[in-house]
Amino acid sequence: MTSLMERLKSSLAEIRKHTDVVPQIGIVLGTGLGGLVDKLDVTVEISYESIPGFQRSTVESHSGKLIFGSINDKQVVAMQGRFHQYEGYSMEEITFPIRLFKLLGVETLLISNAAGGMNPYYKAGDLMLMEDHINLLSDNPLIGPNLDELGPRFPDMSEPYSLRLIELAEKIAMENLIRVHKGVYVAVSGPNLETRAEYRMLRQIGADAVGMSSVPECIVARHMGIEVFGISAITDECFPDALKPANVAEIVRIAGIAEPKMTTIMFELIKRLDRK
Numbered sequence: 714m715t716s717l718m719e720r721l722k723s724s725l726a727e728i729r730k731h732t733d734v735v736p737q738i739g740i741v742l743g744t745g746l747g748g749l750v751d752k753l754d755v756t757v758e759i760s761y762e763s764i765p766g767f768q769r770s771t772v773e774s775h776s777g778k779l780i781f782g783s784i785n786d787k788q789v790v791a792m793q794g795r796f797h798q799y800e801g802y803s804m805e806e807i808t809f810p811i812r813l814f815k816l817l818g819v820e821t822l823l824i825s826n827a828a829g830g831m832n833p834y835y836k837a838g839d840l841m842l843m844e845d846h847i848n849l850l851s852d853n854p855l856i857g858p859n860l861d862e863l864g865p866r867f868p869d870m871s872e873p874y875s876l877r878l879i880e881l882a883e884k885i886a887m888e889n890l891i892r893v894h895k896g897v898y899v900a901v902s903g904p905n906l907e908t909r910a911e912y913r914m915l916r917q918i919g920a921d922a923v924g925m926s927s928v929p930e931c932i933v934a935r936h937m938g939i940e941v942f943g944i945s946a947i948t949d950e951c952f953p954d955a956l957k958p959a960n961v962a963e964i965v966r967i968a969g970i971a972e973p974k975m976t977t978i979m980f981e982l983i984k985r986l987d988r989k
Contacts, residue, residue, distance in 0.1 A: 720809075721766065721813055723766065727765055728759065728817070736781065736818055737787055737986075738822075739814040740791040740792065740823045741825065743946075748975075748976045749825075749980065752976060753784060754782050756783070757782075759778065759779045761777045764779065766809050778794065779792060779793075785983065790819065797903065799902055804850075804929055805854065808930060812933060812937070819939060822939050823943075825946070827948045827968045828841065829959075830950050832896060835896075837950050838946075840978070841895070841921060842879050842943070843898045845873060846900060848928045849899055849915075851902065863937045868932075870932070873931050873932075882942065885977070888981075889977050891974045898924060899915050900923075900925065901915075903925035904925065907951065909953040927945075947967075
């Protein structure tokens with residue numbers, strides 16, 4: 714069986730046929746949150762299907778393209794669409810693109826997602842800066858042989874999301890009069906949304922928002938020493954005693970309302986990333 718490192722190098726070789734750009738920043742764009750691509754000075758677009766090792770994104774709102782471009786002279790590579798456990802993909806398949814980002818040269822990873830808000834102070838359309846996470850996906854992308862050339866067997870997770878980038882994002886939000894929260898994201902497998910009892914349990918264990926992604930990407934990025942910033946668009950209010958039926962169309966619609974605010978924060982963050 715071909716090793717993961719060999720597959721990564723094969724994917725890298727294919728991408729290098731299209732571009733020799735060394736991106737400093739990697740971006741993962743979640744449900745309904747692809748608007749940042751419009752801010753990119755795009756140089757190359759590569760479909761996932763043409764990259765060895767990449768899977769097909771089966772979620773309707775995920776385009777399935779790897780996009781290279783620049784913002785304020787900073788080279789960027791963006792995943793327009795991600796992979797999820799509920800699609801039937803393994804942790805290795807879900808995080809393969811993040812491993813590839815490292816080989817491409819990425820030093821900072823920006824992750825976005827759509828999430829349900831469980832904190833009573835959150836409203837649909839708000840943004841949450843991810844301070845921490847809880848992994849309830851019943852799996853971990855680091856299980857199995859360790860890639861010693863990429864990171865340690867037991868990586869530290871005391872700061873999964875960069876405190877300096879959170880502080881910078883708060884400053885940007887304040888300057889642009891954007892309401893943001895800071896909170897804990899819990900990842901569950903899905904694809905069904907949660908029951909009232911599950912929302913109560915997730916809130917009691919310390920989560921402010923719930924989603925079905927992002928945590929595997931963060932774990933793998935931190936394993937490789939990549940700095941991570943995460944931001945959630947709160948697309949529905951998950952309050953057990955006032956729970957209303959939710960549907961994907963409405964979630965995508967609310968994500969579209971939150972998207973311009975998220976794009977502003979991500980765009981400005983990228984512009985200022987060299988300011989330590």
